Amino acid sequence: xxxVRTRIRLPRPTIYVLLALFSLFCLFPFLWLLRSSFxxxxxxxxxxxxxxxxxxxxxxxxxxxxxxxxxxxxxxxLEIVALNVVGALISNTFIAFAFARIKFRGRSVxxxxxxxxxxxxxxxxxxPLFVEWKMFHGINTYAPLTVPAFxxxxxxxxxxxxxxxxxxxxxxxxxxxxxxxxxxxxxRIVVPLSQPALAVVALFTALASWNDFxxxxxxxxxxxxxxxxxxxxxxxxxxxxxxxxxxxxxxxxLIVLPVALLFFSMQRxxxxxxxxSGLKG
Amino acid sequence: MSxxxxxxxxxxKNGRKRNYLTRYNNLWGWLFITPVVLGLSLWVAFxxxxxLVASFTKWDLITRPVFVGFKNYIDMLxxxxxxxxxxxxxxxxxxxxxxxQIVLAFGAAMLLNTKVRGxxxxxxxxxxxxxxxxxxxxxxxxxxYNPQFGLLNLxxxxxxxxxxxxxxxxxxxxxxxxxxxxxxxxxxxxIFLAGxxxxxxxxxxxxxxxxxxxxxxxxxxxxPLMTPTILYNVVIGVINGFQTFxxxxxxxxxxxxxxxxxxxxxxxxxxxxxxKMGYANAMAWFVFIATGAISIIIFKTSKLWVFYQGExxx
Numbered sequence: 001x002x003x004v005r006t007r008i009r010l011p012r013p014t015i016y017v018l019l020a021l022f023s024l025f026c027l028f029p030f031l032w033l034l035r036s037s038f039x040x041x042x043x044x045x046x047x048x049x050x051x052x053x054x055x056x057x058x059x060x061x062x063x064x065x066x067x068x069x070x071x072x073x074x075x076x077x078l079e080i081v082a083l084n085v086v087g088a089l090i091s092n093t094f095i096a097f098a099f100a101r102i103k104f105r106g107r108s109v110x111x112x113x114x115x116x117x118x119x120x121x122x123x124x125x126x127x128p129l130f131v132e133w134k135m136f137h138g139i140n141t142y143a144p145l146t147v148p149a150f151x152x153x154x155x156x157x158x159x160x161x162x163x164x165x166x167x168x169x170x171x172x173x174x175x176x177x178x179x180x181x182x183x184x185x186x187x188r189i190v191v192p193l194s195q196p197a198l199a200v201v202a203l204f205t206a207l208a209s210w211n212d213f214x215x216x217x218x219x220x221x222x223x224x225x226x227x228x229x230x231x232x233x234x235x236x237x238x239x240x241x242x243x244x245x246x247x248x249x250x251x252x253x254l255i256v257l258p259v260a261l262l263f264f265s266m267q268r269x270x271x272x273x274x275x276x277s278g279l280k281g
Numbered sequence: 282m283s284x285x286x287x288x289x290x291x292x293x294k295n296g297r298k299r300n301y302l303t304r305y306n307n308l309w310g311w312l313f314i315t316p317v318v319l320g321l322s323l324w325v326a327f328x329x330x331x332x333l334v335a336s337f338t339k340w341d342l343i344t345r346p347v348f349v350g351f352k353n354y355i356d357m358l359x360x361x362x363x364x365x366x367x368x369x370x371x372x373x374x375x376x377x378x379x380x381x382q383i384v385l386a387f388g389a390a391m392l393l394n395t396k397v398r399g400x401x402x403x404x405x406x407x408x409x410x411x412x413x414x415x416x417x418x419x420x421x422x423x424x425x426y427n428p429q430f431g432l433l434n435l436x437x438x439x440x441x442x443x444x445x446x447x448x449x450x451x452x453x454x455x456x457x458x459x460x461x462x463x464x465x466x467x468x469x470x471x472i473f474l475a476g477x478x479x480x481x482x483x484x485x486x487x488x489x490x491x492x493x494x495x496x497x498x499x500x501x502x503x504x505p506l507m508t509p510t511i512l513y514n515v516v517i518g519v520i521n522g523f524q525t526f527x528x529x530x531x532x533x534x535x536x537x538x539x540x541x542x543x544x545x546x547x548x549x550x551x552x553x554x555x556x557k558m559g560y561a562n563a564m565a566w567f568v569f570i571a572t573g574a575i576s577i578i579i580f581k582t583s584k585l586w587v588f589y590q591g592e593x594x595x
Contacts, residue, residue: 010392012397015397016397019393022389022403022407023407025464026409026410027406029410029422029432030409032421032424032425033421036424047430048435049430049435094314095316097313098310098313098314103310104306104309104310105303105307105310106311110317114321117325119516119520121524123523123544123545123568124565124566124568124572126545127332127562128328128331128332128335128565130552131328131331131335131558132327132328148320148324150316151316151319151320181309182313210414211415211416213414213415213416232417233531249420249421252421255414255416256413263412267405271471274471274472275471
């Protein structure tokens with residue numbers, strides 16, 4: 001192995017100091033979040049501020065369930081997430097397969113059109129889509145938040161398209177000779193071979209719909225249908241004014257926790273997905 | 282590309298068969314992409330058309346729309362000072378924010394790529410904030426920015442510096458939101474790092490053999506090979522910048538003194554607070570045209586600075 005160190009010639013300690021500083025910048029807000037979520041409302045407003053709570057106030061986490069139907073919001077959010085994941089997996093698999101593997105007339109035009117929508121800011125369609133859903137009587141239902149997932153998403157189509165191209169065509173050919181049609185090729189050959197890429201699609205979809213604020217905010221007005229982000233927004237409008245920051249912080253922790261758990265258990269897929277999306281962009 | 286459909290070519294022996302297979306492929310291809318054809322029509326083409334028509338009307342969503350010609354566009358461009366304020370705020374945030382994000386993320390990725398021990402560990406830490414829902418990060422940073430009890434002023438005071446107003450000051454609100462966006466820069470770091478790890482060793486060695494130093498390999502190998510990834514992140518960053526809504530809506534409600542009146546916030550208010558649907562749709566079309574123009578500029582100029590490796594990969 002030749003020793004190539006043509007990256008940056010910084011002394012090792014400097015590199016570690018810089019990395020440590022940036023790590024602190026990344027982590028400290030989380031620590032502040034946790035710390036504040038365990039304090040009493042009096043403690044949170046002590047000057048000079050304490051670094052840690054004197055006695056961890058676990059009941060802050062119970063209080064949330066008293067002031068808001070948090071469990072219901074949790075289930076509502078899960079329902080939306082599940083529908084989005086199912087929709088994204090089914091629709092994008094077939095669409096991306098067609099673009100990657102079937103030579104049909106108009107393929108490149110349709111693919112280009114599809115990819116072009118990646119560059120369309122939601123700002124443009126936000127209002128007309130709302131009007132459209134109003135025409136469909138979709139306001140205050142989960143339809144606007146879930147139905148579009150079943151119609152494909154340019155980003156995942158791109159991602160899966162890249163992945164499908166790496167699967168050897170010999171498999172399709174063999175199946176084809178055996179009389180399989182494209183539907184069977186997708187379900188019996190491509191899907192089993194594409195677990196990692198499909199996991200990425202599922203994870204990113206789950207994350208995006210779990211984190212979505214704008215959608216629920218625009219479309220839901222019945223409090224019983226709220227999602228977690230909307231519930232938190234509702235809390236903020238009341239609580240930051242009264243200064244119950246510890247409740248807001250505890251609610252925030254509860255919303256982030258599932259995301260963190262998902263990330264730590266499936267970290268490999270997150271990193272892989274980002275890598276796939278960035279390269280050859 | 283050449284690989285797809287190979288199955289069929291294999292069995293093709295005569296013209297009739299080819300004809301049949303073409304039809305077979307067309308049928309299955311269009312069948313499989315039916316959802317996205319519907320999706321593009323329902324969620325892109327139809328809204329765009331609807332928006333265009335509505336932008337020439339006065340419409341409150343309740344009574345019938347009234348055709349008003351170009352009035353909304355004229356009002357927007359000539360008579361609404363807040364419209365231009367919103368444009369300036371959004372462009373300021375996007376330009377400065379995206380530039381800083383790209384530079385810092387690139388720097389962090391370069392540092393991680395020096396074969397440091399614990400690279401995975403640092404990468405995980407850097408990535409974590411970008412997972413946080415925007416509603417939570419807005420709540421959290423509002424608290425961090427609290428002038429009296431927030432972490433940041435506490436730190437500044439400890440360091441003997443002047444406490445800041447952060448999101449509560451007209452001059453500091455956008456820089457504060459940019460700082461917050463830098464907190465979430467981890468996904469760009471991961472993408473850049475993956476790109477850096479993909480740079481062929483031989484190229485870096487070649488620079489050394491030719492007597493080049495670290496700067497040379499950075500300037501002539503690393504940066505050129507990374508330009509497609511940089512372009513991708515610039516485009517995504519600009520689009521996200523244009524869509525910014527939740528942070529100002531939750532943290533400042535556009536204030537103080539409209540200093541954080543982002544475009545989408547203004548649009549949202551026109552549509553849902555003042556029921557000016559025609560005007561809001563004109564604003565939407567303005568973004569559509571602006572994004573189109575910017576995309577064309579980015580891609581035209583990208584030919585000058587983006588370097589695409591030929592077919593030497595895979």
